[in-house]
Amino acid sequence: MLGLMQDWPLLCHRIIEHAARIHGNQEVVTRSVEGPIVRTTYAQIHQRALKVSQMLDRAGIKLGDRVATIAWNTARHLECWYGIMGIGAICHTVNPRLFPDQIAWIVNHAQDRVMITDLTFVPILEKIADQIPSVERFIVLTDKEHMPPTTLKNAVAYEEWLKEADGDFEWKTFDENTAAAMCYTSGTTGDPKGVLYSHRSNVLHALMANNPDALGTRAADTMLPVVPLFHANSWGIAFSAPSMGTKLVMPGAKLDGASVYELLSTEKVTHTAGVPTVWLMLLQYMQKEKLTLPHLKMVVCGGSAMPRSMIKAFVDMGAEARHAWGMTEMSPLGTLATLKPPFDQTTGDARLDVLATQGYPPFGVQMKITDDAGKEVPWDGKTFGRLKVSGPAIAKNYYRVDSEILDDAGFFDTGDVATIDQDGYMRITDRSKDVIKSGGEWISSIDLENLAVGHPKVAEAAVIGVYHPKWDERPLLICQLKPDVTCTRDEILQYMDGKIAKWWMPDDIVFVEAIPHTATGKILKTALRDQFKTYTLPGAAA
Numbered sequence: 001m002l003g004l005m006q007d008w009p010l011l012c013h014r015i016i017e018h019a020a021r022i023h024g025n026q027e028v029v030t031r032s033v034e035g036p037i038v039r040t041t042y043a044q045i046h047q048r049a050l051k052v053s054q055m056l057d058r059a060g061i062k063l064g065d066r067v068a069t070i071a072w073n074t075a076r077h078l079e080c081w082y083g084i085m086g087i088g089a090i091c092h093t094v095n096p097r098l099f100p101d102q103i104a105w106i107v108n109h110a111q112d113r114v115m116i117t118d119l120t121f122v123p124i125l126e127k128i129a130d131q132i133p134s135v136e137r138f139i140v141l142t143d144k145e146h147m148p149p150t151t152l153k154n155a156v157a158y159e160e161w162l163k164e165a166d167g168d169f170e171w172k173t174f175d176e177n178t179a180a181a182m183c184y185t186s187g188t189t190g191d192p193k194g195v196l197y198s199h200r201s202n203v204l205h206a207l208m209a210n211n212p213d214a215l216g217t218r219a220a221d222t223m224l225p226v227v228p229l230f231h232a233n234s235w236g237i238a239f240s241a242p243s244m245g246t247k248l249v250m251p252g253a254k255l256d257g258a259s260v261y262e263l264l265s266t267e268k269v270t271h272t273a274g275v276p277t278v279w280l281m282l283l284q285y286m287q288k289e290k291l292t293l294p295h296l297k298m299v300v301c302g303g304s305a306m307p308r309s310m311i312k313a314f315v316d317m318g319a320e321a322r323h324a325w326g327m328t329e330m331s332p333l334g335t336l337a338t339l340k341p342p343f344d345q346t347t348g349d350a351r352l353d354v355l356a357t358q359g360y361p362p363f364g365v366q367m368k369i370t371d372d373a374g375k376e377v378p379w380d381g382k383t384f385g386r387l388k389v390s391g392p393a394i395a396k397n398y399y400r401v402d403s404e405i406l407d408d409a410g411f412f413d414t415g416d417v418a419t420i421d422q423d424g425y426m427r428i429t430d431r432s433k434d435v436i437k438s439g440g441e442w443i444s445s446i447d448l449e450n451l452a453v454g455h456p457k458v459a460e461a462a463v464i465g466v467y468h469p470k471w472d473e474r475p476l477l478i479c480q481l482k483p484d485v486t487c488t489r490d491e492i493l494q495y496m497d498g499k500i501a502k503w504w505m506p507d508d509i510v511f512v513e514a515i516p517h518t519a520t521g522k523i524l525k526t527a528l529r530d531q532f533k534t535y536t537l538p539g540a541a542a
C-alpha cells in the first residue's frame with residue numbers, strides 16, 4: 001500500500017521560490033568582479049533567475065542540455081545556477097584553476113552548449129575557444145560598460161542579454177531524479193570524472209546541511225562561502241542558505257586574508273566555510289594586524305585536514321571551528337566534527353581532540369571501513385580501513401564512464417583511509433595512495449603534517465613516503481616556513497619527538513620555498529613524489 005501524501009518533486013528551483021516568497025528582502029551581498037560591493041535580495045535573484053531561464057529557453061536550451069559556468073561567487077552566478085536548473089538544463093560548474101587544456105577536456109566531455117563566464121576568465125577561454133566547438137555562445141557576467149572586446153563566439157554582456165527578457169516565465173515541474181548540476185573531480189590521477197547531481201539529491205543534501213550539527217545556518221545568520229560555487233557543489237551552500245533565508249555574502253574574486261577579513265567584519269558574518277589554506281591566510285593577516293571578529297560564530301573547514309593549531313586559533317577567538325570531511329561525489333558533505341554528549345562537556349586538549357577528528361555523519365550518510373578484502377573492520381578508533389559510504393546524495397556512477405563504482409552492498413569507496421571510534425567519530429588518516437607503508441605497517445601522512453604545522457615557524461607541511469631498502473618506505477617531511485624565519489631540521493624533529501610513536505618520526509626534513517597545490521587547494525603529492533623520487537634518506541643508502 002502506498003502512502004497518501006502529495007506528489008511534490010524535490011526540485012532545486014523550489015528553494016529559490018521559497019526564499020523569494022518567505023525571505024524576499026533578505027540580502028545577498030557581493031564583492032563584484034568589477035570592484036564595488038553590490039547588494040541584492042532573494043526576491044531579485046529569483047526574478048532574474050527566471051529571466052535567465054527565459055533567455056536560455058529562447059536559445060533552444062532543453063531539458064538535459066549542459067550549460068557551463070566558470071565564475072566566482074557572486075549573486076549573478078547564483079542567479080544563473082537557478083535559471084539553468086529551472087528549465088531542467090544541467091549547470092556545469094567549471095573550475096577555472098585547472099590548466100586550460102583540462103578545462104577544454106572537461107567542456108568537451110560534458111558537451112556544454114553555453115558558457116557563462118566572469119570577466120576574469122575571458123582571456124583563458126579565448127585561448128581554448130577553438131578546442132571547445134560544442135559551445136554555441138559565451139555570456140560574460142558583466143554590463144555593457146565593462147564588456148571587453150572579445151573574439152569569443154556570440155559573446156554578450158549578461159546585463160544586456162537579460163534586458164531582452166521580461167521574466168514572464170514559469171519553471172516547469174519534472175521528475176525529481178532529473179540531473180540538475182555537474183562537477184568534475186580534479187583528477188590528480190587519470191582523467192577528471194563528472195559527478196552528476198540530481199534535483200532530488202541537491203534538495204535532500206540541503207536539508208541535511210541545514211541540520212544544526214552540520215552547517216546549521218538560520219534566517220538570522222549571515223553566511224560567507226569562501227568555498228567557490230565551482231568547488232564540490234559549493235558544499236551545498238547555494239541551496240542550504242536560500243532554503244533557510246540566511247543572508248549570503250559572496251566574496252567574488254578576492255580571497256586573500258585582508259579582503260575576506262573585510263567582508264567578514266563589515267557584513268557581521270556569523271558563519272563561513274572554506275579550505276584550510278584560506279583560513280591560514282586569514283589568521284596570518286588577523287594576527288599581523290591584531291584584529292578580531294566578534295560576530296563570527298562558526299568556521300567550517302574541509303577539503304583537507306584542519307590542523308589542530310588552526311582549530312585552537314578559532315576557538316580562542318570565540319568561534320566554533322567545525323571540521324568537515326566530504327568529497328565532490330558526496331554533494332559533498334560526509335561528516336562534521338560537532339561535540340555531542342558527553343564530549344560537549346570536555347575542555348582544553350580533550351575538547352580539541354574531538355574537534356580535530358573529521359567528525360560523524362549527519363542522517364543521510366552511512367559509512368563503513370573495510371580491509372583490502374572488503375571485510376568490515378571494527379569501530380575502535382584504532383583500526384585503519386578503506387572508508388566507504390552510501391546515501392541519497394552520493395554518486396552511483398560517473399558521467400559517461402561505464403565502470404561500476406559501488407561495492408555489492410551499494411557503498412562507494414572514497415579512496416580515503418580512516419578509523420572510526422565507538423561513538424561514530426571518523427578520522428581520516430590518509431588518501432589510500434598517500435599512506436606510508438613502513439615495514440608492513442601504515443603511517444598516516446596527515447597526522448605527521450598536522451603535527452609539523454603546529455610548530456610556530458612552519459607555514460605548511462607535506463609528508464610523502466620515500467624508498468627505503470629495509471622498510472620499503474619511510475616518511476620524508478617537506479616544510480614551507482613562515483615568511484622571514486629560519487629554522488633547522490633538528491628544531492622541528494625535537495618538537496615532534498614524544499608526540500608520536502618513535503617509528504612514525506620522519507627520517508628526514510627538507511625545506512622548500514613553496515608546497516605545490518592542486519586546483520582545489522590540496523597538496524599535490526604526485527608532484528612532490530616526482531620531485532623526491534630519487535631522494536636518499538640518511539642511513540638508507542643501498
Ligand code: ADP
Nearest residue numbers: 185186302303304305324325326327328428520
Ligand atoms: P578534488 O580535489 O579531487 O576535486 P574533492 O574536493 O572531492 O576532490 O576532495 C575529496 C577528498 O578531499 C577526500 O576524499 C579527502 O581525501 C580530502 N578531504 C576532504 N576533507 C578533508 C578533511 N577534513 N580532512 C582530510 N581530508 C579531507
